[in-house]
Each structure stands twice: as structure tokens, then as C-alpha cells.
Amino acid sequence: KAGVTQTPRYLIKTRGQQVTLSCSPISGHRSVSWYQQTPGQGLQFLFEYFSETQRNKGNFPGRFSGRQFSNSRSEMNVSTLELGDSALYLCASSLGQPPNYGYTFGSGTRLTVV
């Protein structure tokens, strides 16, 4: 079966712009989580969507937002980009039902803010 697809793979944006990243989960998976990975902070949880609802949110400013569509595809948006937003953004798909459910990650979108 197809894996988790993230688009685009690479992105270069200018400070102050906004960006939208996309994640298509594995068919049948209802949960999509987003993580930011930077050399300094490591992997940090952004938010999780389950059945079109944001179920959890990490400690990020309101410039970071997301949504999930009825087909479980998810988008995350970052407005008013800052240099510090340069990172690898990873999404993870899962069935979303505890207690034992695994996560499958996409290849990530590497965002560079200049």
C-alpha cells in the first residue's frame, strides 16, 4: 500500500511570507500528526488531527496552524515566516486509536526561510 506522501519535498520562502505543506496519510489512517525537526531543538510535536478535528497541539505560536480534510489529508500552514522556522517538517499517519498504534512517517518537507 502507498506510504505517507508529503509535498513539496523542498521549499524556499522569504521572511514574512506564508507557506502551506501537505500530507496524505496511508489509506484508512484517520490520524495525522505534524512534527518540526531542527538541529537545535530536535523533534518537536506541532499538532495532531483525527477525523478532521485537532485533537492535540504542541507548544508553538499561533502562526502555526493546520487542518484535516474528510479524506484524512492534512495541511499545515505557517504564516509570517521567520528565519527560525527553517526546519524539516514531518508528518506521521496512524490509525489513531489507542493503546497500540504505530506511526508511519513521510519523507518530510524541508523548509528554508531566507
Added chain:
Amino acid sequence: AQKITQTQPGMFVQEKEAVTLDCTYDTSDPSYGLFWYKQPSSGEMIFLIYQGSYDQQNATEGRYSLNFQKARKSANLVISASQLGDSAMYFCAMRENSYSGAGSYQLTFGKGTKLSVIP
């Protein structure tokens, strides 16, 4: 407080040898899951192995095994017969299964260990 600690920033191992990557965790939740992921330079996080807190036996997946010592709160990854393709970053992660407000059910990652396999 740091929930996942990986004390080895980098490690070298000879091809065909076994290697152990350390991971300790901290949680008061009796129900949790522990994961190991491999991240090659391409960036994708590849799932390796999972251990649930109530699992009686250590998890194994091919050349990967997890040495789970619950009382010590450690979940070390053992890679047997290392291959050149094993060179990558390795991350230990935990998910607490009890709801505790915002941020629940997220994966919390360690800082990772960079493994280099030497021919």
C-alpha cells in the same frame, strides 16, 4: 524534565558486529509505548521496533531487538550483524497512553544517536 534521554550522540561499529544504542525514559503513566526510528540522511523516519509497557517479552524485528528493563526505565536498541546501510540517526521515542491535557498522545523523541558503520 526530559522524558527521553539518549546519551550517545555518536557511535561507531564495525560491519557485522552488534551494537547497542541506549535510551532511558521518564514517565509516571503506567501505560506507554516505546518506539525506535531510523532516519537516514534523506530525512524519512523509518519505524524499527515497538515495545508496550505491559508487554512481557522484549520486542524483536529481524536484526533489531529491544532490551526493555522496565524497573530501570530503559529501552535499549540492539542491532545485530551491522550493515553499511545501518549508518543513520536513530531516535528513541515514547508515547504516554493516558490523557493529560494538551499534547497528549504525542510522540516525545530523544535527541538521537548517529550510528556510523565502518567497513
